[in-house]
Amino acid sequence: MxxxxxxxxxxxxxxxxxxxxxxxxxxxxxxxxxxxxxxxxxxxxxxxxxxxxLKKGASVYFAAIAHEDAMSALRLTLITAFIAVPLNTVFGVLVAWAISKFKFRRKQLLLTLIDLPFAVSPVIAGLVFVLMFGAQSYLGPWLSEHDIKIIFAVPGIIIATLFITVPFVAREIIPLMQQQGITEEEAAVSLGAKGFQVFWRVTLPNIKWGLLYGIILCNARAMGEFGAVSVVSGHIRGRTNTLPLHVEILYNEYQFSAAFAIASLLMVLAIITLIVKAIVEWREEVQNIHL
Amino acid sequence: MSKRSIIPGFRLSIGISVFYLSILVLIPLSIIFIKSFELSLAQFWDTIINPRVLASYRISFVTAFCAAIINTVFGLIVAWVLVRYQFPGKKIIDALVDIPFALPTAVAGIALTALYAKNGWIGSLLEPLGIKVAYSPLGIIVALTFIGIPFVVRTVQPVIEDLEKEMEEAAVMLGAYRLRTFLRVVLPTLYPALLTGFTLAFARGIGEYGSVVFISGNMPLVTEISPLLIMTKLEQYDYAGATAIAAVMLIVSFLLLLLINLLQWSMNRRMTANS
Known part of the structure; x- marks a missing residue:
């Protein structure tokens, strides 16, 4: 007020x-x-x-986007985000629940741990998974024996993206949930609400806009991650190429218009992310005025 | 503390969270240190004091530092203007500040290169002045400045919003001029936020890869940043070398993260003490 x-x-x-x-x-x-x-x-x-x-005209632009390799890169990018975003959303909600609704020791340590992927260079993030699952790693011989490919294959890309996008949802909703305190949840429990009901009926309506922004930001980063994915992907065209990696390949082949065409797709994604953010902030303002 | 909360789900949520973080973040990162301990001290040392590696550290730190300084100065101005003044297009400027968070770094990299190359919109203006941005250390600073813009603005903005005008008014009553009021009353309250923003931008800049590789030209000893050198070592299957370089970078990142946490902790304490 x-x-x-x-x-x-x-x-x-x-x-x-x-x-x-x-x-x-x-x-x-x-x-x-x-x-x-x-x-x-x-x-x-x-x-x-x-x-x-658009320098070389709309036809070159659309040809670059409709190209077979671009389409497979788009597919892999979508698959990666489709796995990484829900997992990190569930994690974000769980960890935010623990941090905001309960008192426990080492809370600051846990918060720092969540932030770690922010502080680590994306290239190092990729490197750790090469050291873990690569041919020379402890797990390497076992993995090759069982014919499981992680590095230079799709699973590696997904794992690296998971690592990079860990903090996004959690960071967005933790302050929000801390601000809201625990009185509403306590009231719900004393009125007989059980387990998940408390979250679904009481907490979620209060945080839904912040959560939405966290998810969309997590998604933007999952689709746009370059460094970490670049280390583990092996750059196999049509197989382990995501959209940002495809931009790099086209650029290094001096196909500038095509590279920028794919880049423009990713730019649209970024702009949509910011529009959602603006809507979320506007909704929060409306909510605050009604309070 | 000892009283158990009536809200359900503590064990489940903390259990899954800690498990998930351990598997995905903690164990993988500790591998770097385990692997570096496998190297002999001499091996480790030889990798690190190699002139090319040392040069890459120097380039990474100096460029990230310059970019963070630029962002601190301009970030403060942008945040101040966004909070205190009204002007047309303010909402759009405010929204655009977040672009570097949302835009994939590779896109930023090729866009900035196109702008600052000899025949680019800005590069062609600077060329006659003898200033070369793309494919020089200056280009790295430009890319890292872009990447770091949101950090300072977004940490300082809320603090300016919370500033009490009464304090400034009191200073005026006591006869201070505006600039003096700003330097003596306003700026000191912004120091912790500015330092946090600076450190965040600096930490991000040291590790940045995607936007830099396109604009830097990647010449060893001149524009080769540490993350790129790790990449090069990996491509040569020199895992030991890559690990050693990464371990040093990780330690620096951890120290910076610790500093950020301490700063935020003291900021929170100050804020709760004030209210």
């Missing part, structure tokens, strides 16, 4: 007192610097993807 009131107070035009706000010159200089920075660093790169992709 206090937040809402303050929000209205700051948006209202107030008579400016001397020295309390910056002078108009300073104000517009800062705004110009900020806008210029974002324009050069973000808007121009996004624009260049589209112009490069």
């Amino acid at each position: 206090a937040g809402v009131v303050r929000y209205h107070a700051t948006t209202k035009k107030q008579t400016r007192e001397k020295h309390i706000d910056e002078s108009l010159v300073v104000r517009w200089t800062l705004i110009s610097i900020a806008v210029l920075f974002i324009t050069i660093m973000i808007i121009l790169p996004l624009t260049v993807v589209m112009t490069e992709a």
